[in-house]
Amino acid sequence: MRGKRVDAERKRETRGEDREKAGMKACVTLVTLLVTLLVLCAGGEGARHALLIIADDAGFETEVYNNTAVRTPHLRALARRGVVFRNAFTSVSSCSPSRSTILTGLPQHQNGMYGLHQGVHHFNSFDGVQSLPLLLQHANVRTGIIGKKHVGPSAVYPFDFAYTEENGSVLQVGRNITRIKLLVRKFLQEQREESSGGETPPFFLYVAFHDPHRCGHSQPQYGPFCEKFGNGESGMGRIPDWHPERYTPEQVKVPYFVPDTPAARADLAALYTTVSRLDQGIGLVLQELRDAGFENDTLVMYSSDNGIPFPNGRTNLYDAGVAEPMIISSPEHRERWGQTSDAYVSLLDVTPTLLDWFSVPYPPYSLSGGSPVHLTGRSLLPALSSEPMWDTTYGSQSLHEATMYYPMRSVRRGRFVLLHNLNYRSPFPIDQDLYVSPTFQDLLQRTRAGTPTRWFKTLRQYYYRERWELFDTHLDPAEQNNLASDPQHEAILELLKDQLVKWQWETEDPWVCAPDAVLEDKMEPKCRPLYNEL
Numbered sequence: 184m185r186g187k188r189v190d191a192e193r194k195r196e197t198r199g200e201d202r203e204k205a206g207m208k209a210c211v212t213l214v215t216l217l218v219t220l221l222v223l224c225a226g227g228e229g230a231r232h233a234l235l236i237i238a239d240d241a242g243f244e245t246e247v248y249n250n251t252a253v254r255t256p257h258l259r260a261l262a263r264r265g266v267v268f269r270n271a272f273t274s275v276s277s278c279s280p281s282r283s284t285i286l287t288g289l290p291q292h293q294n295g296m297y298g299l300h301q302g303v304h305h306f307n308s309f310d311g312v313q314s315l316p317l318l319l320q321h322a323n324v325r326t327g328i329i330g331k332k333h334v335g336p337s338a339v340y341p342f343d344f345a346y347t348e349e350n351g352s353v354l355q356v357g358r359n360i361t362r363i364k365l366l367v368r369k370f371l372q373e374q375r376e377e378s379s380g381g382e383t384p385p386f387f388l389y390v391a392f393h394d395p396h397r398c399g400h401s402q403p404q405y406g407p408f409c410e411k412f413g414n415g416e417s418g419m420g421r422i423p424d425w426h427p428e429r430y431t432p433e434q435v436k437v438p439y440f441v442p443d444t445p446a447a448r449a450d451l452a453a454l455y456t457t458v459s460r461l462d463q464g465i466g467l468v469l470q471e472l473r474d475a476g477f478e479n480d481t482l483v484m485y486s487s488d489n490g491i492p493f494p495n496g497r498t499n500l501y502d503a504g505v506a507e508p509m510i511i512s513s514p515e516h517r518e519r520w521g522q523t524s525d526a527y528v529s530l531l532d533v534t535p536t537l538l539d540w541f542s543v544p545y546p547p548y549s550l551s552g553g554s555p556v557h558l559t560g561r562s563l564l565p566a567l568s569s570e571p572m573w574d575t576t577y578g579s580q581s582l583h584e585a586t587m588y589y590p591m592r593s594v595r596r597g598r599f600v601l602l603h604n605l606n607y608r609s610p611f612p613i614d615q616d617l618y619v620s621p622t623f624q625d626l627l628q629r630t631r632a633g634t635p636t637r638w639f640k641t642l643r644q645y646y647y648r649e650r651w652e653l654f655d656t657h658l659d660p661a662e663q664n665n666l667a668s669d670p671q672h673e674a675i676l677e678l679l680k681d682q683l684v685k686w687q688w689e690t691e692d693p694w695v696c697a698p699d700a701v702l703e704d705k706m707e708p709k710c711r712p713l714y715n716e717l
């Protein structure tokens with residue numbers, strides 16, 4: 184904002200020089216105008232701020248998306264002050280890769296975060312990536328992160344204020360909503376203290392809840408979704424600000440991609456309880472923003488990094504893995520408050536949106552030494568004024584855990600989605616966290632025993648996929664009827680294949696020639712055939 188103002192002043196100055204020749208009077212008028220502008224600037228009016236709230240593995244378990252079984256009053260309140268997107272998608276259904284795309288605007292195959300960041304494998308983005316926090320820092324926007332970071336290296340993702348799993352307990356900074364509230368308060372207080380002469384500098388605060396991620400793999404003592412952590416029961420500790428909401432297995436709404444079994448229903452009920460902690464945490468964060476007086480200058484974005492951790496969900500590029508909740512609330516765009524948008528938007532749009540909000544340009548640079556990097560996402564601010572005609576999003580997944588190599592690329596356009604499963608001859612891999620979950624264990628046991636699974640697929644279908652999958656999501660929202668070999672859909676298949684590969688070239692995808700050719704990228708990059716019968 185301030186950058187924009189300075190530019191405007193410079194332009195006015197240049198124009199002023201021209202006019203000097205035309206007459207002194209005009210010049211005096213201009214100087215007066217300039218002084219007025221400078222005074223306005225120094226007055227601190229108009230500094231814009233941004234708050235990005237990302238939940239971990241959250242889905243549509245909220246009334247905002249018409250799930251009436253869950254109570255999430257704070258998300259509902261946020262939706263009343265913003266636009267709800269019904270077609271928001273992540274490009275990748277895995278934690279670190281998704282967070283890297285949120286914070287860079289570049290798909291995982293371009294920024295280098297191919298898989299999860301934690302542990303010995305610690306996937307990282309490339310050193311040269313110019314991330315959102317880096318660009319904002321260079322533009323004198325103060326940056327803060329509270330909660331789950333899960334990306335690296337530090338030099339690519341710098342934050343001025345950081346309370347994350349890197350220097351604390353992820354349960355505390357990501358699930359203890361009292362702790363999160365106090366950290367937000369601290370950040371905003373420091374922000375006020377940085378004000379000089381009444382001017383509050385702009386800030387970007389990223390609150391990355393660890394809720395409602397599963398827990399059974401890491402802290403099983405707190406229940407499958409850590410739904411007992413801090414509930415005041417013996418050994419669980421207390422989170423003073425949390426009033427747990429409890430649900431019975433009969434109350435939950437079972438999504439089409441989850442087996443309707445007692446085990447899965449109990450699993451979903453636990454998820455709902457954890458969603459209540461997320462929702463109340465969001466309420467506390469927004470209250471801190473109001474109390475600190477920033478409500479009317481702050482863009483608030485809410486979304487999640489990937490789909491819910493159930494079979495067909497997280498780690499898949501199917502709808503259940505990539506469709507995300509998304510609410511954007513802007514104090515400067517009230518005309519669409521309370522409305523829903525059908526525009527197709529992507530988490531790759533978060534970085535362009537926030538750069539636009541702060542009037543920070545994306546710099547020219549190259550990662551490959553070849554063509555310059557450019558963002559293929561877009562600013563979503565126009566959608567806050569009127570409904571746009573955006574109808575396309577892209578997907579790109581390579582790994583989740585290091586052993587879970589299953590590269591996929593996808594394009595969604597209108598009612599059609601095309602998926603390219605590059606390694607379709609290997610079984611689809613299962614992550615450790617899902618494996619031990621009550622829902623998946625039940626599915627395995629039922630499959631082995633030959634009893635009805637009450638699932639919409641067989642495990643065999645789930646593990647073994649066609650190379651190309653084309654679905655008509657209007658007629659077939661569960662994506663079960665593959666049209667890729669249907670002659671009637673050949674035209675749309677070819678169109679989407681072309682569009683997908685074009686995006687892969689544009690985003691310098693190292694997998695662009697796989698699986699039936701090799702990318703030779705010296706001199707003129709091209710695909711050289713393997714004759715491997717794929």
Ligand SMILES: *[C@@H]1O[C@H](CO)[C@@H](O)[C@H](O)[C@H]1NC(C)=O
Nearest residue numbers: 246247248249267268269523
């Ligand atoms: C919820 O349902 C109502 C009524 O059918 C519909 O108008 C609204 O768009 C739905 N909201 C979302 C986010 O899908």
Ligand SMILES: *[C@@H]1O[C@H](CO)[C@@H](O)[C@H](O)[C@H]1NC(C)=O
Nearest residue numbers: 342343344345346347350351
């Ligand atoms: C985490 O890092 C911040 C600096 O960003 C520091 O102020 C804070 O004390 C650290 N927290 C812990 C628990 O070490």
Ligand SMILES: *[C@@H]1O[C@H](CO)[C@@H](O)[C@H](O)[C@H]1NC(C)=O
Nearest residue numbers: 359361362413419420421422
């Ligand atoms: C949550 O954080 C608050 C404030 O730091 C602390 O008093 C409380 O014990 C914490 N709760 C748990 C369950 O760790």
Ligand SMILES: *[C@@H]1O[C@H](CO)[C@@H](O)[C@H](O)[C@H]1NC(C)=O
Nearest residue numbers: 472473474475476477478479
């Ligand atoms: C924000 O604006 C509304 C009216 O538009 C006003 O009622 C409220 O007090 C303002 N909040 C702050 C923190 O200035």
Ligand SMILES: [Ca+2]
Nearest residue numbers: 239240278488
């Ligand atoms: Ca996640």
